[in-house]
Amino acid sequence: MAIIASLLRKGSIVLLLLLCVSLHKHLKTMEPKKMMVEEAALPTKLFPNQGLEERLTHRRQRVNEVCRKYGFNTSKGQAINSKEFLVNKEHGLVWCNVFKAASSSWLWHFNILAGYTEEELLENINDPLRMAREKYPRLDAQALCAAMESPPLPVVFMIARHPFIRLDKIASYSPPYQNLRRRMMKAHPELGVGTSVMLLGILFGQRQYPTFPQFVQYVLDRYRAKLPLNEHWESMFKYCTPCQANFTVFAKVETLAEDSSYIMNASGIQGLVKPRFINRAREGSSEEVAKHFLCQLTKRQIRGLISLYKYDLEMFEYDAKTYLNCASD
Incomplete structure (x- = not known):
């Protein structure tokens, strides 16, 4: 209060208003996400679709090429990360749940198939x-491999998304992450908000959040120190180990409607679940939001992300040039 009183005594009401506007704009980007559950319209005419089949075949070939290129497909490669798969034996579905890649929608489907009601x-x-x-309890590697190889062979799938767009400040919204937020802000105060905005936030009782550059630098620091990453921003390559799991479908968020319809028809569940689109994003498309935040980073940080997600970018054919070009020097 002393700060505000001092400003008013000095006739700095205009400055105070400008600071309030700055605070509002900053806090607007930190608002909790809105939850929307909507019916999804899937393509009505799917089979035969030569273009879709060719696209899925190309994706499998591409992943296999990258696996061979770096020797990840050998016995000396990484071990399969069996703990992150969900196996529905009854309907012949095996899914690696990549967070921020239609995970909410497909968790809905798997829970419906497990017997939960929509009300629940x-x-x-x-x-x-x-x-x-x-x-769907977590399986060890042996049990997962047995499930993937048991006849009739299941549809084994994962859904990929540009790794940069998957980046999200999950820690910003949940109370259990309060200590993590503090660590992020304390580690790199130079990447935080201006002092005036911070003081006004404290004055008005606003919870303090790390900026996107602080969040990304925290992730990069852990990556460079070879420390474990949170499952929400771990690379798809490490999380789903596509070089070890025999995936039949590599879906993508960019072609989700067709890919999901293919998975449903191939497994025979198209009449058992009502397609749902569950959106936890902020207002605006994920791509627009991602560009807004990613363009706040430096080129050094973008290059760090390119290193972190090297295999994701290469396997699933995503480009990082757009974000490198808009980043600051």
């Missing part, structure tokens, strides 16, 4: 993974 899912809309794990 809506009542627990913020905790679908816990519900899923009660029905």
Whole structure:
């Protein structure tokens, strides 16, 4: 209050208003995400679709090429990360749940197939993974491989997305991440908001959040120190180990409607689940939001992300030039 009183005594009401506007703009980007559950319209005419088949074949070939290029497909390669797969033996579905890549929508489908009602899912809309794990326990490598090889062979799939767009400040919105937020801000105060905005935030009782550059630098620091990364921003390459798991479908968020329809028809569940689109994003498309935040980074940080997600970018044919070009020097 002393700061505000001092400003008013000095006739700095205009400066105070400007600071309030700056605070509002900063906090606007930190608002909690809105949850929307909508019916999804999938393509009505899917089979035969030569273009879709060719696209999925190309993706499998591309992943295999990158695996061979770096020797990840050999016995000396990485071990399969079996803990992150969900296996529905009844319907012949095996899915590696990549967070921020239609994970909410497909958790809904898997929970419906497990016997939950839509009412139960809506009542627990913020905790679908816990519900899923009660029905789909984590498997060890041997059990997962057996499930993927048991006839009739299941549809084994994952959904890829540009790794930069998957980056999101998950830690900003949940109370359990309060200590993590503080560590992010303390590690790199030079990447935080200006002092005036911070002081006004404290004055008005606003919870303090790390800026996107602080968040990304925290992730990069852990990556360079070879420390474990949170599952929400771990690379798809390490999380789903596509060089070790025999995936039949590499879907992508960019072609999600067709890819999801293919998975549903190939497994025979198209009449058992009502397609749902569950959106936890801020207002605006994910691509627009991502560009807004990613363009706040430096070129050095973008290059760090390119290194972190090297295999994701190469395997799934994503480009990082757009974000490198808009980053600051």
